[in-house]
Amino acid sequence: MKTRKIPLRTCVACGKEADKREFVRIVRTPDGEVAVDPTGKANGRGANVCPTTACFEQAVKRKRFAAALRVNLREEDVERLRREFERAASK
Ligand SMILES: [Zn+2]
Numbered sequence: 001m002k003t004r005k006i007p008l009r010t011c012v013a014c015g016k017e018a019d020k021r022e023f024v025r026i027v028r029t030p031d032g033e034v035a036v037d038p039t040g041k042a043n044g045r046g047a048n049v050c051p052t053t054a055c056f057e058q059a060v061k062r063k064r065f066a067a068a069l070r071v072n073l074r075e076e077d078v079e080r081l082r083r084e085f086e087r088a089a090s091k
Contacts (some may be wrong), residue, residue: 009048012064013055023048024056024088026081028069034077036084045069051089056082 009020020040027037027046037046047068049055059065065081066073073081 011050011055012047012068013049013059013062016050020048022050024051024085026065026069026085028071032071034065034069034071034073034081036081036088038088049085053086053089056085056089 006019008017009023010017011023025037025040025042025046025048026034027042027044028034029042029044035042045068047059047065049059049065060073060078060082063073065071
């Protein structure tokens with residue numbers, strides 16, 4: 001019997017490793033928009049973060065999303081992401 005390896009993801013803020021279901025995925029869509037990906041399946045470069053405000057804010061402060069997604073996040077992008085994140089994290 002083969003054991004299937006569960007691919008681990010890493011939180012961009014605190015570095016915790018866990019199954020991808022434990023994280024909220026932020027994705028850069030092919031047209032350059034940055035959004036929360038509630039399905040975890042959207043196309044594009046993704047960054048994972050724990051569903052906690054602490055990790056989200058730390059990732060913003062340390063520009064981890066910008067680095068992981070290779071985008072420049074404007075203040076209004078951060079505001080929108082924060083709202084989407086809070087909705088996704090409070091499930
Ligand atoms: Zn974290």
